[in-house]
Amino acid sequence: MDRTPMTDPRQSWTFSREVNAEIRRAAATGIYDIRGGGAKRRVPHFDDLLFLGASMSRYPLEGYRERCDTSVVLGTRFAKKPIELKIPITIAGMSFGALSAHAKEALGRGATLAGTSTTTGDGGMTEEERGHSEKLVYQYLPSRYGMNPDDLRRCDAIEIVVGQGAKPGGGGMLLGQKITERVAGMRDLPVGIDQRSACRHPDWTGPDDLEIKILELREITGWEKPIYIKVGGARPYFDTALAVKAGADVVVLDGMQGGTAATQDVFIENVGQPTLACIRPAVQALQDLGLHREVQLIVSGGIRTGADVAKALALGADAVSIGTAALVALGDNDPHWEDEYRKLGSTYGAYDDWHEGRDPAGITTQDPALMARLDPVAGGRRLRNYLNVMTLECQTIARACGKSHVHNLEPEDLCALTMEAAAMAQVPLAGTNWYPGKPGF
């Protein structure tokens, strides 16, 4: 044995291969990485919670036999015509422009088949979406692209977007390659230019102003439409309280795992709070105001399964909203397109250059040839199936906890697997009756 033992080559945790690759990319191009989607880093999430289920002191309901309701009514505070949904899972706002017309149509079809609502996005309302969505929420964004009173009157609810979980405090950018004639026409912009979406609303600057803005929107629409206010997961207690003060019927709270069409990776990964950390402060704000359940709370950002839905509801949400998961149900990041993802320097499951308009699945593109790959009818059926499965999963858990309505789930039904999750969700660490910050300890 003549070889001197050597230390194994050791990769740095701090300067990992992934980190170094990004340094090299930045050095070569001089620009930060822009991508779609939400935070990819591991953060405390619903996976870190478990339901306790029935026991000696809790009676379960019989699966497949005893009823477990899933309906939800949104907008009961002021609106003359609240939205009634069969399931507590809605489709989040995603713009025509970022998504193809086929994708928007598929979302509308799927949502309608499942008895829920879908939402427009930054770029206005398309006929495909309105025509195939029984219940459509019309987003009122800082850019006001395509905003008009006719669409305000023909929507079913209005969602004033203050922030987004992927980028609280940030605007958006739709790169020129996706600004086709139709997209540009809807946004009153030239074809082919990078289109900035403002980060602030142009005609109000705080909750006092917003209260008056909401008055105007209600006056224009005859006080019929529920008004949602969407906030990113930044300061959920105060954001929720101020949204309520401004007159919201519904608060939409989007955590950092919530997706976006295109933003700087550094923004997505480093600004905002995990969804799990946002729910209890928001619910607390509603409870402190005596308006929990009267002002409904919709939680979004990283909802994937019926278990996630059940956990969000147990923590106090009235409904959840899905975006990324809905796109995956349509076919986004499907292994079927792996050869093409490879050509784009990515792989299925990791493809996030949605802003480039070259999506092999035909969802985040305006390229007619790519768009044609998504059949909106089939896509709608896939989304319907997925929503149905999530609902069944949520009901399965609720019945196991003895609940005849999914809204009867409560924090007492939960425990946490980690200290972090226990602290954020304010439910006991598994095997204990304690969580960090619990009063009395």
Place this chain on the structure above:
Amino acid sequence: MEVIDLATTGLRDLNATLQAAARERGNAAYTIENPRGAHALAVGLDGPLDVTVKGSTGYYCAGMNKAASIRVTGSAGPGVAENMMSGTVTIEGDASQYAGATGRGGLLVIKGNASSRCGISMKGIDIVVHGSIGHMAAFMAQRGNLVVLGDAGDALGDSIYEAQLFVRGRVASLGADCEEKEMRPEHLDLLRDLLARAGADARPEEFRRYGSARRLYNFHIDHADAY
């Protein structure tokens, strides 16, 4: 001429009456008395109604107007004629911030001065201000024309797209990617028409034109200092 007194009529009743009249009673005329700075007056009108507001208004007067002609004899609060689609809105006095914000069509005439962010994100509206305007006017302005007979404050036309700005007086400073443009005959014709429609006593030749340098239309790292 119908008269509605806001001292005795609620806002909801007022707007419901005007909205129904705009839809069903073409070219009817209404006078609103005692507005006392109320918000959201005469919003969402969708038809050729003639409305005179006798006094001053609060936020968002004439918001999202379509086809109606609305005149405010006093001054207007923030966001007057925001997102206007068509028709005419005339303010005899001054206008607060965000006048004509995101407007997509029609004509907004302000006979006094306008505060900051006049014409912010405008998308096709024409705005004529007889007096001066404050800072950050026409920020991210996309389409339409802003005419100012007086002076303009700092950062005029910051991040402007394809809107055209005409200023007769002094411009304190131009915003990012906004530059002075050549005044060609077609611009003089356009300006002449706008001035006439706005009842403004000025000659097109007295104005200078500003618009986008189009240097920021597509992101380029060498322009990072401008963002």
